[in-house]
Amino acid sequence: MFSALSEDASQNINQVLRELLEQVEAEAVFFCDRGGNIIASQSVSQQGNEENVAALAAGSFFATLTMAKLVGETEFQNMLHQGEKTSIYMEGLKGDMILVVIFSKDSNPGLVKLYAKTACQQLEPFKLSLVYDEKQMRTIPHMEVNAEAEAFTASKPSSKKN
């Protein structure tokens, strides 16, 4: 099985994220799965490391899930990492998705939490559109691999080989 996101679903998700970004005056908002794939993101300025943040968010969420089970909980639904200048709030949706909000000290963590929960409710229906089965995948537009090329090439001459 593979997962995929249609352009329509992407537009709707981005709309929810844009509203959240404005409501809490966040620096960035990501919607990602618990494998660390970014589904959609909105930010006030270009974030160069959003994939790394998403991977770490997914990792920490799954780690806390294991912790939760060890103390008799099903899961810890949200996490707040509060810094001096920048903080990160993460809210897990039922299923396999995480909403990540990065905000500065000028934003109120309570409001972030409140609006993020509302956003999660709005995002809840879209997670279903992420899953395609193999039969559905056949309806996906034609893709072609560049068979002549390597996926990655060295930026400098490689080291001397054995």
Place this chain on the structure above:
Amino acid sequence: MSFINFARKEISFKIVYYGTALGGKTTNVEQIHAGISPQSRGELTTLSTKQDRTLFFDFLPLKSEIIKGFVSKFQIYTVPGQVIYNETRKLVLRNVDGVVFVADSQWSKQEENAASFADMEGNLKDQGDSLDSMPYIIQFNKRDLPDIAPAHYMNFMLNHRSVAVPCFEAVAVKGVGVLESLNMIAKMVISNFMQKNKMQSTELPSDLAVSQKGE
């Protein structure tokens, strides 16, 4: 599990470097980060202890134009090799699309290699995956050290499943065999993705599945 984002014209794949503690998994990823063009890679994130032992995972996002009209994103992860971190290894293996098993070539590490390989098979099985359907390759690392097992011995020990997979001899600290391993697993992951979805696919050479580089 591969992920396609049509709005962004992106396909994401997850590749995990697995293997024994101190086998060279992080070194592989560091060499990839240092060796390929900045346009093809993002930031390298390493979560290590003060002794440079991987505590959680290393992560490096890469992108390629290998599928026409889409940006192919590869999320490269390493697992912590130390035995006590098995829960973390399970976490990192979730939704994996391809594995590079990094084996330490030293004679003294052969038993650990076999145990780590069995550990990987067990963890994949626990999450409903199997090496029978998962693209993977084996890298024999540290070929520059003096007291090492011959490649054919390591191949016999680790590559004995019903279908033999590509193996690469490597000296990861010098970058030898690193990019070759990455490109091979990338090609196999994409080929698997295309074949599963009945798309036009790059055909792997017929001798690939049983060939062994450097022999």
